[in-house]
Amino acid sequence: SLGSFEFFLEGLDGSAIGHWIFPPEEVARSIGDSAAGSHFRFMLRMDPQRERVSSRHASLRAIFTDRESDERVFSTGTATIRVGASD
Numbered sequence: 227s228l229g230s231f232e233f234f235l236e237g238l239d240g241s242a243i244g245h246w247i248f249p250p251e252e253v254a255r256s257i258g259d260s261a262a263g264s265h266f267r268f269m270l271r272m273d274p275q276r277e278r279v280s281s282r283h284a285s286l287r288a289i290f291t292d293r294e295s296d297e298r299v300f301s302t303g304t305a306t307i308r309v310g311a312s313d
Contacts, residue, residue, distance in 0.1 A: 227293075227294070228250045230247065230250055230293070231289070232245075232288065233248075233287070234286070235270070235272075235286050237282060238285065243272070243284055244272050246270050280311060281309070284306070284307055284308070285306055286305045286306075287301045287305075
């Protein structure tokens with residue numbers, strides 16, 4: 227099913243760090259195959275000014291919106307990652 231992806235990167239305090247939207251055409255180009263099955267591959271690039279933030283933990287979550295039904299599928303939980311320059 228084709229649709230769009232939206233990613234949210236937030237500090238553990240809830241502050242917004244990054245936000246990315248991939249439209250259906252770009253999502254279609256990101257589909258790949260691997261030994262584990264089909265997958266999507268996206269490059270989440272931060273605003274150059276944001277790349278200079280100090281190192282901290284953040285949570286990443288995603289929402290897929292089906293183009294035909296407009297149904298939204300939310301990631302189960304968040305992935306905790308570290309962003310920013312190493313201290």
